[in-house]
Structure formats: C-alpha cells, structure tokens
Amino acid sequence: MKASALVVVILLVLGCGSAYARRPQATKAVQEIRAVLDKQVTEWNKGNLEGFMAGYWNSQSLSFYSGSIKTAGWQPTIDRYRQRYQSEGREMGKLDFTELEIETLGANSAFVRGKWHLKMKDSEPGGLFTLIFRKFPTGWKIIHDHTSSQ
Numbered sequence: 031m032k033a034s035a036l037v038v039v040i041l042l043v044l045g046c047g048s049a050y051a052r053r054p055q056a057t058k059a060v061q062e063i064r065a066v067l068d069k070q071v072t073e074w075n076k077g078n079l080e081g082f083m084a085g086y087w088n089s090q091s092l093s094f095y096s097g098s099i100k101t102a103g104w105q106p107t108i109d110r111y112r113q114r115y116q117s118e119g120r121e122m123g124k125l126d127f128t129e130l131e132i133e134t135l136g137a138n139s140a141f142v143r144g145k146w147h148l149k150m151k152d153s154e155p156g157g158l159f160t161l162i163f164r165k166f167p168t169g170w171k172i173i174h175d176h177t178s179s180q
Contacts, residue, residue, distance in 0.1 A: 056134045063132050063140055063163055063170050074125040079116060083108045087164065087171040095176040107175075123148040138165040146177065156180055 066085045073081030086092055086104055094101040094110070101107050115122045130144040140163040147156035162174040 059134045059137075059140060059165070059170070060132045063142065064130070066163075066170050066172075067127055067130065067142070067144075071125050071127060074122060077122055079108065079111055079122070083111070085172055086175070087166070087173045089173075091173070093174045095174075097179065121150055123150040139163065140165075140170070 070082050070085045073079075073084070083104070086107065088104045090103040092102070092104045092107060094107045099110075101110050114120065126147050126149075128145045128147065130142065133141045135141055142159075142161040142163060144159055145156060146159055147154065157177060157179040159175065159177040161172050161176075163170045164173045
C-alpha cells in the first residue's frame, strides 16, 4: 500500500511540472527566449558582434565562463569575443545552435542548454553551453553563460 501511495505522489509531482511547462506564459517565454537565441545566430552570421551581444544583460553582473576563464561584465565579455573572433587573422565563421532545451524556472527566469557549432574556413569548433536567462522590462537577457569547447 505504501508503494502505491508513493507512486501516486511521484506521478502527481511529475504531472505538476508538465502542467507548468504547458501553461501559456511558459510557452510564450520559451518562444521569446528562442527568438533571442535565433537573433544572436543571425547577428553573429552577419558579423555583427554588437547585435549578438544584445542578447546578453548589459551589466557588470553578467557572468561568462569558458574553460577555466571567468569573465565578469558585459564590456569584458564583448572584448573577449572581439579578441577571439574579430582580431587580426581571426574569423567569426557561421554559427548555429542545436539541441536546445529551454526550461522556465518561474515567470522571470529560465535555464537553457544546447550545443554550439562554428563553421570556419579551416576548422569547425563547437561545444556545449548552459545559459541562465532573466526577464527584464526590455525582454529576456542572458545573465550567465557557461560555454565549453570540444
């Protein structure tokens, strides 16, 4: 009998999580976040780093982790991107995101996982990323980015 009750409780908990994911505001948030990511890809592929960075929170509290490097703030993050992808002899390549999983954590926050891939002249770097989004009056922005390379 106790096992049956436990199964019922687990099913109820799982059902509540699924119900939240289907709620209209969750679906709208997922669509809005996906639009931010799609715009980032479009801007990157046009060579517009500032347009790509519009998806990030323009704050000193923005955090960007890649490998063993922690970058704090919007300006140091764009400077890092410029050095890595726009300095002499570098290229931005063509970006795409795949395997996106967008999960709302509440009305104003979300968690995103996915893969990134760049097609360059001589290489194709890529890896995984985890993003935390927060909804601001101006829309959804990335407040934390943890990106790995393969």
